[in-house]
Amino acid sequence: MLYNYLKIALRNLLRNKLSTTLNIVGLTFGLTCFFALSLFVIDELTFDRHHPDSDRIYRVIKHRKTPDEAISIAGASYKLAEESKKSIGEVENTARITQGGRDNLENLANQKKINEEVTVANNGLMEIFDFEALDGNPKTALVEPYSIVIVENLALQLFGSTQVAGKTLKWNGMEQPFKITAVLKNHPRNSSFSFSSVYSESTYLSDPEYLAELNADWGSHEFLVYALLSENANPQSVAQKMRQMVYANFKPDPGISLAYSLQALRDVHLHSENILDSANIGTPAAPGNSSLLYLKIFALVALFVLSIACINYMNLTTAKASTRCKEIGIKKAVGAFRGQLITQLLVESVMVTSISFVLSVLLVNLILPFFNEFTQKELSLGFSTDYRIWLSAFLMAILTGLMAGSYPALMLSRFSPNMLLKSLKAQKSSDFSLRKGLVVFQFAVSVFMIIATIVVFLQVRYVHNKDLGFNQELLVVVDINSGAIRRAAPTIVSEIGNLPKVKNVSTTSRVPGEWKNLPAVKIRQMGQLDEQKEAFFLGVDEHFTKTFEVDLLQGKNFSGSGDSASVILNETAAKLLNITEPSDQLIEIPAASYGLSFNPLRGGQAFKARVIGIVKDFHFQTLREKIAPLVMAYQQNPIHNIDYFTARIEAADASQTIQAMEAILAKIDAAELFEYHYLDQQLALFYAEDARRETMLIWMALATVLIACLGLFGLATYAAEQRIREIGVRKVLGASVLSLSKLLSMDFLKLVGIAIAIAFPIAYWAMNKWLLEFAYHIEIKWWVYVLAGLIAITIALLTVSYQAIKAALMNPVKSLKTE
Incomplete structure (x- = not known):
């Protein structure tokens, strides 16, 4: 029986090629956009979740309040970290991380060197977090003095291999070489950690003076501290105990108060606005709530695009329902039960959504390499993908199929064969009103997306073109990374200034x-x-x-x-x-x-x-x-x-000029690596994320408009079919092609007009709120709304007018003969 249902469903789909194509293309587009954006959003929401104990790991935040300021710092003292795991029962372990600038890391065997950020940590870092190792034992890698852990990329750069545990590296700041105790796999893109190498803290504890200084350190925030809490521990209670412990051993200066809180590891990436990071002083610890806002926007856009595709399908399916009256009437006349008819129609609908689902999976996997390069992520859609994405997309597809097929299945199957065979007009005025409402919703979302895209484009262009008060073009910035170069600065300035370019x-x-x-x-x-x-x-x-x-x-x-x-x-x-x-x-x-x-x-x-x-x-x-x-x-x-x-x-011979600058610095300190960049390129990085968001919004706006147009095209086709006799009569009575086209188009343009009226105030509020992120931003001019409205009307007119003109040009003899 199921085989027969599938065979009949396939015949019906092939018989109505236009509506089938529109449905499949629209749903495929919608599901593809949903998959791509969902992968992006889930990746952002699952930062650091790859660590098995991520739900028990917390970052210590110090809150320092004075009469003049109140700041929150992702940092704590040495003794707080050390004594918490000894004195606070809920704290199983702590990790301490600190950074000390940049210096050269060299493989003496082949003299390859890299200028590296100096990251120092105790072994708690390796015990608390689950870093995948390619060589060596990470759990004990930072126990011994003069130990170093490096990641895969750094190992390949310095050695050409990842199997290098036991080999040594020379750090410019130390006489004794460091032994490589573990090689870690590169950090996943959704990780808060970005270090390439970590030196053992125990290396520095052999200095009695430094150790004595640390043992007296209760009130500082020099260390980034993570705490692993026991099961069911209360973070607020632990933070209060930390404060009591600090105050028992340290008295802040008058007017200064200290407090502590524990921030869940899963919240670090998206909930760290206004928190300074002691391991990267002066910069926010994470992108902050603005990124969370964008995630919400992208999640809503994904749902909107998929919703529009689903609405299209339901619109077209319900619109075509009354054309199947005779088919269902005949089947009922020869003995088909209502349940059989319902099952057959639902199978047909689910088949369309299943085809779209499969096509969207193939399409997403086709575009993911380009999407990953653009978003700088490592997204994939396969067996390892988060089950929530598969489940939500599959349920949405099936639900769409069932909802779209429920109207003809439940409504038409309940009528008697006699009524159906007399070409019963099963369509009600309320059904048409519902479809009108859905079209309005589609185009309201489309107009909003068009306005948002224009505003983001204008703001990004404004940022790139704004006069900064200085000329950023062709400025080469060279880092001073050694004392010798710093002391010889006047000589270097003189020699660089004498270069011809x-x-x-x-x-x-x-x-x-x-x-x-x-x-x-x-x-x-x-x-x-x-x-x-x-x-x-x-x-x-x-x-x-x-x-x-x-x-x-x-x-x-x-x-x-x-x-x-x-x-x-x-x-x-x-x-x-x-x-x-x-x-x-x-x-x-x-x-x-x-x-x-x-x-x-x-x-x-x-x-x-x-x-x-x-x-x-x-x-x-x-x-x-x-x-x-x-x-x-x-x-x-x-x-x-x-x-x-x-x-x-000067622009001419820029590379030779930079080489000459490198040679000048090498004469002073040949061991120091030459680091430089163009200032305008560095400044552009501040707005790179905005540019990426702009591009994503443009593509989403295009997808939204395209899907909405597919639905409008289908409904226009259906409307023309329904009024074919009226058009024939009007042509016989002398109506022109222009007047007939106008007649068929105006109903849909009215709906687009209502959508524009709804979208404008919502877009005005949302985009002005977004612009408040920038201290310097554009003012949204009136022409932005006019342009968005004209784009929507033009697209709708072009979409509808094709079918309207086609119907108006039809020979009235043929159209009246069919009746």
Whole structure:
């Protein structure tokens, strides 16, 4: 019996090729978009879930409150981590991680070297987390001093093999080589860890002075600490016990209070907004809630696209239902039971959705390599894919088939054969109203997606084209990674400046648009007793304004080493200090912050300086932040050493110029690797995620509009078929092709108009809320809505007019003869 149902269903699908094709294409598109976006969303939501104990691992967050500020730091002290596993019963183990800058890591056997971030951890890191090992035993890899764990990529770069446990590496900062105790598989893309190498903490504990310092460390936040709690432990209770333990051994300074909380590992990636990371000072610990907002948007878009595809199918199926009256009537007349008819019609509907399901799986696997490259992920759709994706997509497909087939199955099968054979018009006015409502919903979503895409495109373009207050083009930034190069900076600047293709060169502590932490300072005019103000700090030389093409508005520029007690302010800092004209006003800087809390300068003496100039405001941070006060001191200052050379070069022979710069640095320190990048490319990375989201929205908008148009095309075809006799009569009475086309098109254009009216206010609210993420953003102009509406109307008109014109051109003799 099932075989007969399938055979009859296949015949019916082949008989109605147009509607079958529209249904399958629409559902396939919808399911494909749903699969791709679902894989992306699930991957983001399952960060760090590959560790078996991820539900029991927590990150320690320190909350430090003073009269001036309250900050949350993903960091804690050495003793808190060490004593928690001894004194707090719910804490089974703790991991400590810290970082110490960059240095060369070298394979002495083949002299291959890489400039690596120095990451140091105790063995708790390997015991708590489940890192897959390719060689060696990770569970004991960081126990012994002078041990190092490296990941797969680093092993291949330095040795050409991953089977290197037992071999040694030389780190530039230590005389004794480090023994490789384990090689880990590369971190999955949905991991919060990104280290390439980890040195054993025990290496440094052999120093009695350092060990004594650590044993007295109760109140700092120098370590990123993870705690493994026992089953059913209460994180809030454990955090309170940590606070009590710290206060029992450490008394904060007056006015300062400390508190602790435990953040679940599964929340680190998406719920770390406004939490500073002690292992990467000055930067947020994770993308934060803005990424969570985008995930919600993408999840909604995935559901909307699939919903539109399902609505199309149900619309077209119910619209065609009344054309099957005679078929069902004959079957009932020859003895078919109602249950058999219902089963047959449902099988036909489920067959369509099953075909679409299979095609969408094939299509997703075809596009996933390109999608992964674009999103920088490792998504796959196979047997290892999260079962929730398979289950939700399969259930949605089956549910769509059952819902779409339920109308003809339940409605038509209940009528008598006599009524059905008399061509009963089973369609009710309420059915048509429902279809109208579904079309309105489809196009409202489509118009919203069009507006969102236009706004995101305009904002990304605005970010790329906005005047930053300095010229970022053809600026080559070279890292200063050794003391020898730092000491020889004047010589290096002179030699680089003499290169024929170098226009200007400058040394700075940081560069505009800095991707590392930018120090902040407390400032006030000398002798004033008002509250100290906060500003960012930049160490520069006399060539800075010319190299970066920053406008000096008033006063004078630095002239040389005699300016070590001089500063230049940006406009915002000058206003903050009520300085309208620089005239050697004295200011003092008593404290500085390098990403966490403010602390007095070394030696406890404030940096006293005179204001000699004011520069025009320029964007030294991303456009998500407003221009803040900035103090620029001469490069010889007590707050921050120089860290970069920046050269403005000519476009011609750029690679030869960079090679010549590398040779100049190699003469000073041949062992130091040459690191450089173009500043404009680095700045673009700040907005790379926005560009990716823009592209994803464009494709989703196109998919949404395409699927909606497929449904509109199908309904227009059906509407033309239903009115074929009316069209024939009108043509006989002299109606023109234009008037007939207008007659058939207007009903659908009215629905699109209603959809536009619904979508506009929703899009206005949603997109303005998104733009608030940026301190500098576009204003959504009226023409954006007009353009989106015109696009929707044009697409709908083109979709409907084809069928309308085709019906209007039909010979009225043929159309009336069929009746």
